Amino acid sequence: MKSKITLLFLVLSRLSFGQGAPGEIVGTIIDKESNDTLIGAQVFVIDQDRKYQSMTGIDGRFRITAIPAGEYTLNVKYVQDTMTNIVVKVPMDGIFNTGTIRFTGVKMLEGITVVANDGRMKLEYGSLPVKELTTEEIEKSPAKFSVASLATTMSSEVKMSEDGELMFRGARKGDMIYMLDGIKSNDVNNVPSCAIGRMMVYTGGLPAKYGDTLGGAVVVETLSYFDLYRQWEREELKKEK
Numbered sequence: 001m002k003s004k005i006t007l008l009f010l011v012l013s014r015l016s017f018g019q020g021a022p023g024e025i026v027g028t029i030i031d032k033e034s035n036d037t038l039i040g041a042q043v044f045v046i047d048q049d050r051k052y053q054s055m056t057g058i059d060g061r062f063r064i065t066a067i068p069a070g071e072y073t074l075n076v077k078y079v080q081d082t083m084t085n086i087v088v089k090v091p092m093d094g095i096f097n098t099g100t101i102r103f104t105g106v107k108m109l110e111g112i113t114v115v116a117n118d119g120r121m122k123l124e125y126g127s128l129p130v131k132e133l134t135t136e137e138i139e140k141s142p143a144k145f146s147v148a149s150l151a152t153t154m155s156s157e158v159k160m161s162e163d164g165e166l167m168f169r170g171a172r173k174g175d176m177i178y179m180l181d182g183i184k185s186n187d188v189n190n191v192p193s194c195a196i197g198r199m200m201v202y203t204g205g206l207p208a209k210y211g212d213t214l215g216g217a218v219v220v221e222t223l224s225y226f227d228l229y230r231q232w233e234r235e236e237l238k239k240e241k
Contacts (some may be wrong), residue, residue: 032103046234072087176218180220
C-alpha cells in the first residue's frame, strides 16, 4: 500500500514539474530506394489532443521542439504516403536523435522501431554521451531495488563505498548530485523502480545546470500519467492481437 501511495505521489509530481522541462526530437529523412533526402516531409508526434510537428529542410533534417518528456510514436508524411510506428523516447530537457530514417513510401508500416544509439545513449545540448537506462532495462536489472546500485551498473567510473555513498572517478566520495524530475534531491533511493521512466548518469561533461558538483550526476525521471497510459494501451493492443 505504501509503494502504491509513493507511486501516485511521484506521478502527480511529474505532472506538476515534468512539463516544465520539455525535450526535442531530431533526425534525417531519406528515400529508401534512391537515398535522396526528402524535402518538405511532415514529421510529427501526437500527445493526447496536441500535435508537435516539423518539416524537413533541403538536407532532409528536422527538429521538433518543446515536447513533454515521454514515449511517442513518430509519424512521417510525404505527399500522400505516411510512415508510422516509429517509437521515440524524448528525455526531459534533452534531445532524442532518430538518426537516418529510410522512408518506405507505404501507408502503414508495422513493427518498425528506430532507436538512436541502440537506445542507451543520448546527447544533451552538445555534451558528452550519457549512459541511460530505460524502464524495460530497469525491470530486468538485478540492481533495480536501489538507484545507487543501478548507477554503478551503468558506468565503470561509478563505485559505491561501504557506507552506500556513490564515488565518481576523479572526485571525492559524495561529490555528486541526484536530480529527480528536474529537482535536486539528496537521496532518491525511496523511489520504487516501477515508477522510474528513465535514468541517466553523467560522469563527465556536465551541463551547466549541474555545475555545482565536480563529480557527477544521477538523473531520475519518473513515469508520468501519460507514460502509464501508453503502457496500458500497448498491453491492450497486444491482447487484441
